[in-house]
Amino acid sequence: MSATANTTYTTFTGWVDPPTDIRPPMTDSLTCSVAVIGGGLAGMATALRLAEHGVDTVLLEAEFCGYGSGSRNAGQLASAPGGDIQMLNLLYRKRMPAIIRLTENAAAHVEGLIGKLGIDCDYEATGNVFAAVSRGQLGRTRRIAKILRRAGAHVEEGTPRELGIPHGFLGGMREIHGGIMNPGKFLRGLRSAVLASPVQLFEQSKVVDIVRDNGGVTVETSCGVVRAAKVVLATNAYAGEWDLMPKRLSSPLWVTEVETEPIAPERLTALGWTSGSGLITQHNIMENYRLTSRNTIVFGVRQIQRAAGYPLPERSPDPAVVADLARAFARRFPPLADVGITRAWGGWIGITSTWLPVAGTIEGDIDYSLACNGHGLAQATYVGSLIADRIATGTTSDDLRTIWADEPKFGRAVPMIMGRLGLRAAWAVDRFNDMINGSKRNARKGFAAVG
Numbered sequence: 001m002s003a004t005a006n007t008t009y010t011t012f013t014g015w016v017d018p019p020t021d022i023r024p025p026m027t028d029s030l031t032c033s034v035a036v037i038g039g040g041l042a043g044m045a046t047a048l049r050l051a052e053h054g055v056d057t058v059l060l061e062a063e064f065c066g067y068g069s070g071s072r073n074a075g076q077l078a079s080a081p082g083g084d085i086q087m088l089n090l091l092y093r094k095r096m097p098a099i100i101r102l103t104e105n106a107a108a109h110v111e112g113l114i115g116k117l118g119i120d121c122d123y124e125a126t127g128n129v130f131a132a133v134s135r136g137q138l139g140r141t142r143r144i145a146k147i148l149r150r151a152g153a154h155v156e157e158g159t160p161r162e163l164g165i166p167h168g169f170l171g172g173m174r175e176i177h178g179g180i181m182n183p184g185k186f187l188r189g190l191r192s193a194v195l196a197s198p199v200q201l202f203e204q205s206k207v208v209d210i211v212r213d214n215g216g217v218t219v220e221t222s223c224g225v226v227r228a229a230k231v232v233l234a235t236n237a238y239a240g241e242w243d244l245m246p247k248r249l250s251s252p253l254w255v256t257e258v259e260t261e262p263i264a265p266e267r268l269t270a271l272g273w274t275s276g277s278g279l280i281t282q283h284n285i286m287e288n289y290r291l292t293s294r295n296t297i298v299f300g301v302r303q304i305q306r307a308a309g310y311p312l313p314e315r316s317p318d319p320a321v322v323a324d325l326a327r328a329f330a331r332r333f334p335p336l337a338d339v340g341i342t343r344a345w346g347g348w349i350g351i352t353s354t355w356l357p358v359a360g361t362i363e364g365d366i367d368y369s370l371a372c373n374g375h376g377l378a379q380a381t382y383v384g385s386l387i388a389d390r391i392a393t394g395t396t397s398d399d400l401r402t403i404w405a406d407e408p409k410f411g412r413a414v415p416m417i418m419g420r421l422g423l424r425a426a427w428a429v430d431r432f433n434d435m436i437n438g439s440k441r442n443a444r445k446g447f448a449a450v451g
């Protein structure tokens, strides 16, 4: 039977069910100091922190808090930047120490928030490993480790045994800070904190327009209006739906995650994955693998799909992508090649032309925080709270200044590789390299190539 014969496809996430107490939509008109749009990691973190500062805050969410990528991601809390780190180093060599300080502080901030709010999200401070599946990838992890260490990052290199990662990977580099969690439970915990706070939350309240008038900002939903002195946009990949957004801020891309059926503990132990660290391969388009507290493995990406335009559709994963992920799993974990995939889901992420998260202001009264290039679990949450501090105190922290733009101007769309053809070519090059490396390794070991 094929690994995907019994896969359930969902348009939400495999981590948790939607909440049963979704709040009613906004049907009235009201006034507040700050209106936050989007109840994801960034939006809830911003609203919660504003409330801590005593700022009168309204949070507007199109569906329910946690509906977006926040609940759908792989749950790997990263402490390094997203995107291509060698490219980042080329573009921003002088800024790298500040970027690393921001990304490591972001991971620590989320760990602190989990403790402070008492959120049960199965968090384990395992770090995450840039894991190599070929000698070429091993060389790349060494180069990246050098760059990160020079910029002050806490990383360690090692063999599979030293890093406690499964047999079959060749070694790599661990980001020491950060770890793995159930992101659905984390977002549910943040939502409970918002519900228990003075923040006025309206779910099922999609913002359809934002207009400036008489020194304030009017935010329109399909059946209500909020007037605020200040607005914070935290809608991630959906931000491009409004004309007022800076041009070429980010591009929405669809990525997929899947989860295996439960695996017998002795079979998991036999993998040699003693550190429990999340894994990220060094392909052009990465594969990620991580253990869960329900004795399954969640893994994904490997293919990225572009949006046809706005509005972004609700969608479930493409079965061909899920089948491709299943082939990857059998290849990386040959002893588990018979394990089936029970769930598949995906979500929209925002990718920037700079490879950095973006935050800034549009004419002083509309702030935004978006597009953490697939690393938003730590960074969107942290940047959201820094924006709240800036609004409440008037001071921009050093970490926020690292990415802040007072006059947002962004270069030509995302790099060529992010075009439809570029993405397909990147995938094909990855598969070609896998094939070559598979043949070399199998020739050395004297057994047949897998997948």
Ligand SMILES: Cc1cc2nc3c(=O)[nH]c(=O)nc-3n(C[C@H](O)[C@H](O)[C@H](O)COP(=O)(O)OP(=O)(O)OC[C@H]3O[C@@H](n4cnc5c(N)ncnc54)[C@H](O)[C@@H]3O)c2cc1C
Pocket: 037, 038, 039, 040, 041, 042, 043, 060, 061, 062, 063, 064, 065, 066, 067, 068, 069, 070, 071, 072, 073, 074, 075, 076, 077, 078, 205, 206, 207, 208, 234, 235, 236, 237, 238, 255, 256, 257, 300, 345, 346, 347, 348, 349, 369, 370, 371, 372, 373, 374, 375, 376, 377, 378, 379, 380
């Ligand atoms: C499959 C997948 C795997 C990933 N893996 C990882 C990982 O392992 N580690 C990591 O760090 N990051 C990962 N990411 C990226 C991470 O999830 C995102 O960077 C992060 O969720 C961004 O947070 P956010 O708050 O900006 O956006 P979101 O969490 O997407 O929240 C945006 C919210 O805005 C709402 N909204 C949109 N439009 C409107 C509107 N008009 N009016 C009102 N509300 C609106 C949406 O409904 C949504 O709730 C992954 C993403 C995906 C999809």
